[in-house]
Amino acid sequence: MHVKVAVLDDYLEVARSSTDWSRLPAGAEPRFFREPLAGEDAVAEALQEFDVIVAMRERTTFPASLITRLPRLRLLVTTGMRNAAIDVEACRRQGITVCGTGAVGAPAAELTWALILALLKRIPDEDSSLRAGGWQTGLTETVSGKRLGVVGLGKLGTQVARVGLAFGMEVVAWSRGLTAERAEAAGARLVDKATLFASSDVVTLHLVLGERTQGVVGPTELGAMKRSAYLVNTSRAGLVDEQSLVSALREGRIAGAGLDVFSVEPLPREHPLRSLPNTVLTPHLGYVTRENYAVYYRDAVEDILAWSQGSPMRLLGA
Numbered sequence: 001m002h003v004k005v006a007v008l009d010d011y012l013e014v015a016r017s018s019t020d021w022s023r024l025p026a027g028a029e030p031r032f033f034r035e036p037l038a039g040e041d042a043v044a045e046a047l048q049e050f051d052v053i054v055a056m057r058e059r060t061t062f063p064a065s066l067i068t069r070l071p072r073l074r075l076l077v078t079t080g081m082r083n084a085a086i087d088v089e090a091c092r093r094q095g096i097t098v099c100g101t102g103a104v105g106a107p108a109a110e111l112t113w114a115l116i117l118a119l120l121k122r123i124p125d126e127d128s129s130l131r132a133g134g135w136q137t138g139l140t141e142t143v144s145g146k147r148l149g150v151v152g153l154g155k156l157g158t159q160v161a162r163v164g165l166a167f168g169m170e171v172v173a174w175s176r177g178l179t180a181e182r183a184e185a186a187g188a189r190l191v192d193k194a195t196l197f198a199s200s201d202v203v204t205l206h207l208v209l210g211e212r213t214q215g216v217v218g219p220t221e222l223g224a225m226k227r228s229a230y231l232v233n234t235s236r237a238g239l240v241d242e243q244s245l246v247s248a249l250r251e252g253r254i255a256g257a258g259l260d261v262f263s264v265e266p267l268p269r270e271h272p273l274r275s276l277p278n279t280v281l282t283p284h285l286g287y288v289t290r291e292n293y294a295v296y297y298r299d300a301v302e303d304i305l306a307w308s309q310g311s312p313m314r315l316l317g318a
Helices: 039-044 088-093 107-122 123-131 157-165 180-185 193-199 220-226 242-250 289-310
Strands: 004-007 031-032 053-055 076-078 096-100 145-151 170-174 201-204 230-233 254-261 280-281
Touching: 004 039, 053 289, 076 289, 088 096, 096 230, 107 123, 107 157, 107 201, 107 220, 107 230, 107 254, 107 280, 145 157, 157 170, 170 193, 193 220, 242 254
Parallel strands: 004 031, 004 053, 053 076, 076 096, 145 170, 145 201, 201 230, 230 254, 254 280
Antiparallel strands: none
C-alpha cells in the first residue's frame, strides 16, 4: 500500500524524532514540511499528491474551498481532539476521514503562570538589563493578595485557579453558564463579567473560541480594567479585539499583557505588539512541549495504521 504522508508545520524539525515513523504501513512515505504554507493556493499546490496529511493544531487551515482542491486526500489527522481550522463536514462530503490525537493536559496552564510571573516579576526586563551590564531597573509586584480573574473555568482554567490559590491570591471567575457551585468547587467565586474585569489585578483567558466567545474581550472590557492590571491570553487570539488591546497597551490604560496567541501566526515582524515594552510575548508555546509532541506524533502514526486497516480511531465529528 503506497501512501504519501505530509507532516505539516514542523517549525522545529522535531516531528521525525518525536516518534517511530517506521511503524507506518509498508510503502508509506512521510514528508516533513518545516516552513508554513502561505495561502490556500500554496497549500493546494504543495499537497496535491498526498493521501494523508498530519496537521499541527490550527497552524494550517482546511476550509471547504481547500478540501475540494485536494483530490487524493483520504485521511486528515490533527494533533489534539479539537481543530476549528478544519471543516470536518466538508471532509465528510469528500469522503475524507478526520482523526485526532491525545495530548498532555497541563502545558498551557503552566505557560499561563510563566507569563503571569514574568509580568509581575519583570523577568524579561531584569534579565535584559543584567546581561547588558546593568542591575535592578524597577520594582516588582507581590502575587499574594492580588485578585486573579479567570475567564473560563474549564479544565485549564481550573488548573490556573488552583495555582493562584496556592500563591495566596483571591480567585474570581466568569463565563456564560458558569454556576456558583462549579466556581466554588475550583476554589473561585463567581462574579459577573463587568466585576471581573473592573476588579481583577490579573485577568487570564481560558475559553474555547467560537461564535459566542469571539471578541469577548473588547474595548469595553479593556476600558474597565485597572491601569495596574494585566491581561494574559494563552487560549486563542480571537477572544480579544487585538487592535483595542494594542491601543490600551500603547496608551498605558492597562499595565501590560502576556500573550502566547496572535491573530496572525507566525507573528509578522512589523506587528505593533513586537515593539510594545509592556508585553511578554511567547510564540504560541502553550502546547509545544517534548511530552506533548511525543503523544501527538505517536497517536498520529497509530491513526494512520488504524485507518489503513479499515478501522479508523479517534474520529472527529463522528
